Amino acid sequence: MWRLLLVLTVGVSSLAAACPTCSCANPALTAMGAEQPFEGRLRFASTFRAWSQTDGTAEVDLAQVRELRLDLTASWTPLKRFTVLLNVPLQARERTDVSLAKERGFGPGEIDLSTRFLLVGAEGMRPRHLLNLVVNARLPTAPTLRDASGKAFEVDAQLGAGAFVPAAGLSWSAFLGDQWSTFVSLVGDVPLEGRYGLRLGPGVQLIGAAQFQPWSWLGLRAGLDARSEAMSFVRGVASPALSGLLLQALADVVVSPVSRLMLTAGARVPFLDTRPGPVSATPVFLLSVVVDV
Template sequence: MRTPALALLSAALLLLPASTAWACASCACGDPTLTSMGGEQPFEGRLRLSTMLRAWGHTEGRTGVDAQRLRELRMDVAVAYAPRPWLVLAVNLPLQAREVQDVSLGMERGWGLGDLDVSAKAFVWKDKEFSPDQLVSVVGGVKLPTGPRLHARDGTTLGIDAQPGSGSVDPMAGLAWQGFRGKWSFLASALGFLPSRGRDDYRLGASLRTQVAAQYQPSPTWAVRLGVDSRAERAPDTNGTPEEAGGGFIAYASPDVLFSPGMDVVVQAGVRIPFVNQLRRVSSTPIAVLSLAYDL
């Protein structure tokens, strides 16, 4: 896994800003709140670049019987642009390194570009024009099957869990609310996903993902956030036959620290800790998160 890890970190360094921005994004939107990608206030012409590193894993099945362990290191590179004061368009491309080990200690490794996400967020209501205290938005998007199918050295196709892409077209839609009050800010969202059938007649189950978070910012340069992320999903199926593992509900406690080392730069570090896990025959590890966002 050393080569994929070095590739991910090298690509992340390419997104570091090389020069000072021409304008302050906080001044343009009238709000100094430190925000991660997707939580920013819109203003016409805002362009934000970001990268996020995530390390996570899960185990399906019964230990010593039919268990299969998945570990992934993933880097997402994203661009968001606001062509209008009420509209933000975003594109996200992941680079993934996956390792799958079954109960017989057989192992598969795959790494490469994953499936491209494109989305749009339309702000449909705000309580005032400049520096609003409340925002409501609708979100829509789709994951496209851009990830290549990977093969082992002997030419055989890697299993589905070792592939960075699913080969499916997965639309999503939802609602989000943001609130700002002095040193505090709040976020709540609900997104529904409806995956289509992908490679080998495999289809992930439809899911509803929610997020609620509160952030306290005592200084212009740093803030702390605590949230709860959850996912309720149907079991995946192959050619209409439900899989034995998967489907159910899981919730994560999500503490984060945000830091701004310079104008228009936000670094975020955190962890997603599963505290409720009602997924069927699936146990999940905590998710380590490190991200960088930069406004041009």
């Protein structure tokens, strides 16, 4: 009986030591990429998104693109200052043109390989600030989709631009007591030429969010997701229709029913769009599951 009790006690203690909050003493419910790293931290996430966008002139060249997207993400911290993240999307996309002709595609999208170097916050058990250098590469892994006759789909029916996209930036997380935390990330990217001679314009993405945790298991997050994109080119010819600034409000509800599991439901709602288009984007809805191993 004592042996059994001893085994259970040791087992429960080691389980407790492995829990992410216990290992870093930080109760904040963090999104992938915003977490406090500690050696050996391994996280998996799957995020489901739904969005649509309409561009063109009604009765002339109007086209609607709808997408359901599942991102499978793994993040591993082999060293306290170094984290590597891999994101593999699976996408189902449908493009409907002005004559109601449809192109539907399903497959893997473009894989992101990202690394984070912790610049500030490695010292101490529970740093208030984390500053990371982020270096990211988007790989042209989405296959060129074709119909049964072999005809390649339109560029916006494809699951990605088919371009190598290097990116770099900074991310900052701040933890203010047990209830408040913030996250800001600023990343710039410079896409190379991809499918059909399309070279998307260099872009800058700013994400800023504040999170309030009234209880340890519930977080309410609100913020801004902004992306500005410079002129795109198709075979060297300027294509200004989709270049400009898109501002979206973000709102998430984060729930952690058990210690290693985090569920997020949220939306990104566009409220300013300077792209000349004509283009209009619907809100993006997302559901996410994050597991700390």
